[in-house]
Amino acid sequence: MKKVNIKTLQQKKGQEKIVMITAYDALFAKLFAPYVDIILVGDSLNMVFAGEEDTLSATMEQMLYHTKAVCKGAKESFILFDMPYGSYIDKKIALKNALKVYKNSCADAIKLEGGKEKAKIVKHLVKNGIAVCGHIGLMPQNVRGEGGYRVVKDRKKLLEDAKALEDAGAFMIIVEGVKANLAQEVSEALKIPVVGIGAGADVDGQVLVWSDMLGFFEEFKPKFVRRYLEGATLVKEAVAKFSKDVKEGAFPNKEESY
Ligand code: KIV
Numbered sequence: 001m002k003k004v005n006i007k008t009l010q011q012k013k014g015q016e017k018i019v020m021i022t023a024y025d026a027l028f029a030k031l032f033a034p035y036v037d038i039i040l041v042g043d044s045l046n047m048v049f050a051g052e053e054d055t056l057s058a059t060m061e062q063m064l065y066h067t068k069a070v071c072k073g074a075k076e077s078f079i080l081f082d083m084p085y086g087s088y089i090d091k092k093i094a095l096k097n098a099l100k101v102y103k104n105s106c107a108d109a110i111k112l113e114g115g116k117e118k119a120k121i122v123k124h125l126v127k128n129g130i131a132v133c134g135h136i137g138l139m140p141q142n143v144r145g146e147g148g149y150r151v152v153k154d155r156k157k158l159l160e161d162a163k164a165l166e167d168a169g170a171f172m173i174i175v176e177g178v179k180a181n182l183a184q185e186v187s188e189a190l191k192i193p194v195v196g197i198g199a200g201a202d203v204d205g206q207v208l209v210w211s212d213m214l215g216f217f218e219e220f221k222p223k224f225v226r227r228y229l230e231g232a233t234l235v236k237e238a239v240a241k242f243s244k245d246v247k248e249g250a251f252p253n254k255e256e257s258y
Helices: 006-011 026-035 060-073 091-104 116-127 140-146 155-168 180-189 231-247
Strands: 018-022 038-041 078-082 109-113 132-137 172-176 194-197 205-208
Touching: 006 172, 026 038, 026 060, 038 060, 060 078, 060 091, 091 109, 091 116, 109 116, 109 140, 116 132, 116 155, 132 155, 155 172, 155 180, 172 180, 180 194
Parallel strands: 018 038, 018 205, 038 078, 078 109, 109 132, 132 172, 172 194, 194 205
Antiparallel strands: none
């Protein structure tokens, strides 16, 4: 039996913060699992893992492949599957793809980007037994349509979007790239938990992309990221040492040989 489900997550609101991190493979999922409530198989894997410029070319097949790996590594964790761009453009397509997720992986819920305009799709999924997490504010899948990533300041729209998702039956919402006071207002306005990324501290939980949080992504550090490890530096130092040892004949030694 999994330790966390949508009911226990919802009961945390106002009591205890929800902790979420991304993972894309079994190895890291297993390391993260004991310390987090939710593992998100985010479409950010298209950038972090596949080296693409944005998340838009991620496919259902790719997301399922990584989700299956995460499921193997974190058997007891609550796993959230991020629906890739284009996989939920209407009710029929969204349900077909969401059913694919439940039938082919251990994912407990799906996440999709969009507010009011996606409410009918969310309602249809929920009616068919799919647990849905919304994602509003800065929506990375809109990066090309909007010409970049921008912090969201439109209070009215944000509150309307959040309310529409809650009314449609979403069990939780992620709010990204939003002024802290607005995110707080959203959290206070909703009964369901609101998890933030770049949305300040006054929400019901936090999510970070693992490679940002562990310092493996070196190119730049968004303001909202805290690095808990200098992963890239540590890896480079270790591999440089390995290379030096091999070249100098210092690796392997007698104990490391048969
Ligand atoms: O894809 C992802 O990792 C996400 C997080 C940024 C919330 O959607």
